[in-house]
Amino acid sequence: MIKKKNIFTVAIILFLFVLLSITLIVINSKDKNMQNVSVKLKWYHQAQFSGIYNGLEKGFYEKRGLNLTIYEYNEDDIAESISNGTYDFGIVGADELIVARSKGLKVKAIAVIYKTNPSCAYTLNKDIKNPQYFKNKTIGIMKGTNIENSFYLMIDNIGINRSEIKEVYINSDTEWLENNSIDVFTGYNINEPNILIEKGYYVKKFLFSDYGIDIYGDVIITSDENIINRPDVVFSFVSGTIDGWNYAYTNKEETLKILKKYVPIEIYDFNHQKLMLEEAIPLIFYHDTPAGIMNLDKWEHTQELLIKSDIIKEKVDDYFTNEFIEKYYETKTYETPYTK
Incomplete structure (x- = not known):
């Protein structure tokens, strides 16, 4: 009787050991498939970047294989930091991107956040x-x-x-x-x-x-190298971010709760962040258009203004692509705001 109990106990231990081993293998396999990426914000943590926070907290990046780290603003040149590989993605103004490109930095816009200038x-x-x-x-x-x-x-x-x-x-x-x-x-x-x-x-x-300065506000940028060598990662980041903004559009209260995890509690003002989010949404879905898609005419208008003001000397080329945001909408399997 004692031997049978011992055999049963050993069997249970072996079963649990095998189960634990399988679990660890699955976890390790998942970790190996995850890509570590980073994004640099153009300002301090606030509702301006809610789409990114939502993407992280709701698993929109994770389900696409990304392990994202968010870095808030400091005085680093964001475009240069993206170009030299310090960060994978960044948020900058449309004019800043063109100026960076005019200086020879190999960075490119891959989606627009604010479609009109705030x-x-x-x-x-x-x-x-x-x-x-x-x-x-x-x-x-x-x-x-x-x-x-x-x-x-x-x-x-x-x-x-x-x-x-x-x-x-x-x-x-x-x-x-x-x-x-x-x-x-x-x-x-x-x-x-x-x-x-x-x-x-x-x-x-x-x-x-x-x-007369109706240009894009915040745009997402990455390096030319990432676009060429890691297009799947770029697509995943664009998709996770736009998923995050679509989620913010339909879930504002939860978005504000998520935001509290990022804004330091001593400066978090619910009413201020709520108003910022409410005023940001129309800039993203400007004139009832899908989030993220960029227009050549608006970019060219920006270049003309920068030349007229002698901020750049001549037009630059190959500075934005809709490749990834268009693919995002082509592969959507559920409704998003303004894509019904």
Whole structure:
């Protein structure tokens, strides 16, 4: 009787050992098939990048074989960091991509996030009725951002010379306006001005798109090398990101809960992030169009503006591709917003 019990115990142990071994083999096999990739954000963690957070938390990248690491903004040149392989993917402004390409950096846009330009100037001064009133005023600019380029494009387009304004390079703290250190600030329409509005200020905003600078905002970029040598990885990242934004469109409350995992708790403001997300969605699905797809005419218009303002000397080529975003929609097996 004791021997039978011992045999049964041994059999159970052997069975559990075999089961554990099989499980470990499956896990190891899965890990070996996963590709480690990284994305560099153009700003600090906030609702602006909700599609990426959703893609990670809801498993949209994982199911496509990607193990994604997200890096938030610092002062690194994102395009250069993508070109030299420090990061695999990045979020930049459309104008920044073209400028990078004009400098010889081998980077390319693979999808657009914001289909219209969210950059703006804003002020607390009620006497400033339009950008023509910027003359002889002190303008706060965040140096090294696509907002800076957009501002220069805008004033050039309406005939204001930079010598007619006083530019100061500062950080994004809205207190510069609150304490009257500057007259006008620049930022993203969905972010900085809303901070002041939420504090009860009357804020006058001037969207650069209303003054001829209707260019793309955030775009996803990668290196030419990735496109050539790792097209499956590029396709998977584009797909996971657009899945994340489609999810945000239909699941805003859960998206905001996911966002709390990324925005430091000491600066997380639910109402501010909620408003940012609500205002970001129309920029992504602009005029009821599918997320991600880019238009040549809009890119060419951007190049013409950059040349006119002497930011680049001549047009560049081979700087964007719809290959991966078009494949995404061709292979969809379920409905997404505006793809019914």
